[in-house]
Amino acid sequence: MADTAGRNFTQWSEVATQNTNVAATATKAAVSGQIHFITGYSVSAGAAPAAAVSVTITNGATTVERVELPAAAFAPIAVNFSAPIRCDENVAAAITCPAVGGVTRSTVVLRGFTIFA
DSSP states (O other), X not given: OBOTTSOBEEXXXXXXXXXXXXXXXXXXXXXXXXXXXXXXXXXXXXXXXXXXXXXXXXXXXXXXXXXXXXXXXXXXXXXEEEEEEEOOTTOOEXXXXXXOSTTOOEEEXXXXXXXXX
């Protein structure tokens, strides 16, 4: 597809699910000459986390968004940004949910698009 300026882009979503007490990380890999834009994310867990945890969205090594999951049952969280978060060129975009305890399943989804230079 192409935008109104004639630049080619692709839409994507990256999903990660963990069924054991380990982190779930969904990553849109860095590609030379490309820029990722994050349009939204979602987080869910199969049960209440054992302790509060911080879910982070990163532009390479830089945290650009953080949401706290309580140590209590919660409804799935879905966020759509009114303006996309622009990542640096040639840098990966990722969302990480730390281990939530026990055998609790967690799922993270990162959505966006990539512009080709």
